[in-house]
Amino acid sequence: MSFESLGLSAPVLQAVADKGYTEPTPIQEKAIPIVLMGRDVLGCAQTGTGKTASFVLPMIDILAEGRAKSRMPRTLILEPTRELAAQVAENFEIYGKNHKLNMALLIGGVSFPDQERALERGADVLIATPGRLLDHVERGGILLNDVKILVIDEADRMLDMGFIPDVERIVGLLSPMRQTLFFSATMPPEIRRLADRFLSNPKEVTVSPPASAGTNIVQGLAIVPEDEKREALRGLIKSQDVKNAIVFCNRKRDVVTLLGSLKKHGFNAGALHGDMSQPARMETLERFKQGEIQILVASDVAARGLDIVDMSHVFNFDVPFSPEDYVHRIGRTGRAGKTGHSFTLASPSEGDLVQAIEKLIGTTIPRIEVAGLVTTDFEASDGRRRGRGRGRGGRSGDKPRGPRREAKEPREHHERKPRPPAEPHAEARAELHEPREHASRERAPREQAPREQRPREHKPREHAPREHGPREHRAEQHRPQRERKSDHRPERRERRHEGRDEPAPVGLGDHVPAFLARSSR
């Protein structure tokens, strides 16, 4: 499978080739043709699967026709964090370099006037975090009713972060005559309900992450007392061939203290968390990407989606509160077919959290020892240590390590239950609920001819479209979208008569690894 067969235009393909990509990822292969058809997409995929390009590339092509009016953006992409938003903007720059696209990036923490100017110029692409976007809306700087394509990215994370009311408000300002692309790493019922409301007759695309909890990530876990974690981390870093690494902390203030400690010990480190000023966040991230900073100490602002190629190591200075976050954190390494390394420092009281993670990923994280340090075992929930007591060395002046938890009621989940069989993490796979041939039968004329049969060459948009040139197709590509809403119902009925007893399945069925499908805890 090559990019050429997906129906993208020559200038976009050129930009992809220049970037060095030759083969689409499963989600790109499945989603790009659907987006080009003008249909809604419900994508179950997390970053690292090539999800961003799966909507950026076709959007560039669709946007090649026409231009935006002042304050009336033609497309809107919602992202949960500022960094993700900036990353999507970068993607548009990279792949849209052969097109003249006006872009506006509306995120908090940076100055308003620049963003206002970009809006006034007329934004073909508007990329935003919800808060700042609504701020502009309230000031009357944007009219959203001309938005033709809406992308809601990382929907589950938006839910976690309490953005859904904002998102609903924003979607309420859009015309129902739009194409919607909705992406989420997980599909809990709440997200599913949202998708049902925002999408119209969507195609579902499901992709399991390329390294769900790490077939190509070497994992390790060391149990060390809380006050020895910094020393343990230094030992770990030195024992490893660390090219570049993220160290995750649960709290922002720990990010700050750990950064100080690492710097004091001569490490080349920087910090990233949400209390930093936005310019500082961007600068640190850029320097990390450039390799000027070797170790990035970060809060979970960096846990999901950040696309940093070739990161050799992820360290968890703390066990993440939610097991899903563990998967996201370690997923920052082991990308693009490389082997990644992930090491977690757990304090003796964090046994419950570790157990939850191991249950989620279906394997036990190998316990490791840090040279020269005492490693202990987890406390049992009744306050006693489990297993064989302490490792070599012993500690002099053994001071009490914080309050031990009092014995509560016996907790059933501490009994070792047989673990569910591990999910096959083999290859990233993508499944469409309906085979594509099916799609082409049920919908004419837009879906009739595969786009690869009508090659187009790029023309700058100042040139008048040719009467019967390939560009005409593109214009046509947009028109049926209007028809879609009106013939939505009849189409559904037809489908039932086509031998289907039920409408297209909404559930993801077996295509989602169990641990991803779970909502939370």
Place this chain on the structure above:
DNA sequence: AAAAAAC
């Protein structure tokens, strides 16, 4: 429990 996001 923490973090994220608007001023």
